[in-house]
Amino acid sequence: MRFRAEVHRAYTRDLTLDLGEWGSKREAEFTCFSHMNQLLVWEERSFGFWQARTERHWYQIVVVQD
Numbered sequence: 001m002r003f004r005a006e007v008h009r010a011y012t013r014d015l016t017l018d019l020g021e022w023g024s025k026r027e028a029e030f031t032c033f034s035h036m037n038q039l040l041v042w043e044e045r046s047f048g049f050w051q052a053r054t055e056r057h058w059y060q061i062v063v064v065q066d
Helices: 025-036
Strands: 002-009 015-022 043-046 049-053 057-064
Touching: 002 025, 015 025, 025 057
Parallel strands: none
Antiparallel strands: 002 015, 002 057, 043 049, 049 057
16 A cells, blocks of 8 residues: 655645655655645545645645555
8 A cells, every 4th residue: 555645735726746655654744744844733534535734735645556
């Protein structure tokens, strides 16, 4: 199982940056943290789909099946 990390604009939800695929959710979370340089609070919206929001961006992590 792999985890894809993405950054979207907060108001339009347009994809801003694809942060790639990672071997663990923790690695994907760290990549999002590194991009924003602040702690993010993750909410699991559905199985295999997590989101965190800042004032300007939505961060999401999605499970990618191999």
